[in-house]
Amino acid sequence: MADWDELNHLYKPFYNPVYDNENEFRGATLPENDLKTIQHHDFDHQEVQQDKNIKNFCGSSSNISQLAPKLKKRKNQQKRVVVQVTADGLTSDPWAWRKYGQKPIKGSIYPRSYYRCSSSKACMARRQVEQSCTDSSIYILTYTADHNHPQPTRRNSLAGINRNRFKATPKSPTISDDGSKAVRKLKDSPFNSPTTPSASSMDDEVLQQPNIKQETTFYNKYDDQGPTMMSGFNDDELMHFYDDFFEGLDDLVGYKTDTSSQISSNKQFPHVFS
DNA sequence: CGCTTTTGACCTGCGC
């Protein structure tokens, strides 16, 4: 089953499944038809799925380029996982992220926020958070690279998470460069609210499971096969899938956090993107 | 003190 191996390879960096058979994620049995949807990689299917992405991403040139290999693709783009979640799903990421940038994206009325892993300075894991302009309740998370350390059980610090961001930064930066001048008050956006996607502002003890939308893209920047879509799942199935998704990450926790154990834990992350 | 977010400037890749 080459296709399944390929799928496994694509999401393995973020999830280490233990499945009894090809049609079963741990505890989440997927309908056979849906599984075929995942495994289907022929050209026509990709074209359809790319069209879906283009619509979902509001025509953002960046995302189009990321999802359509035939179009513009930046050289340093690495393997990445694109996930659509609701606002609740934003708070479900168990990793600690620190925001390091925000940019207005051409073609989208919403800015894109850039996060890096704050648990380890050497960690190359990145996350981009972008709000879908076709459905403001949907957020597009793009995970790039991988964590090179165990998942933190505690956030490093809660300092600064409740700051009033508009005392120090009175001006509104979110004006699209494309002339649309679509201004959205950051204050009203989860990008900048105290419940920002940054995991640092989350309650450690109450990690909600992500409310994943029905369409999820896995995309390997190094192959030219385009995105691999997961479509046609119902919410429960996807919830199960992502329960296991993050459970797989949880399995990697519990290692001592000293240097030697981190080296040891790196063995759990052999799939380094280069 | 150490962490965070904000935000303008800068860097880099790509198309023309």
Next chain:
DNA sequence: GCGCAGGTCAAAAGCG
């Protein structure tokens, strides 16, 4: 080579 757009840096300031 130039301009555009995306991605990153780093200084400033707030919070626990």
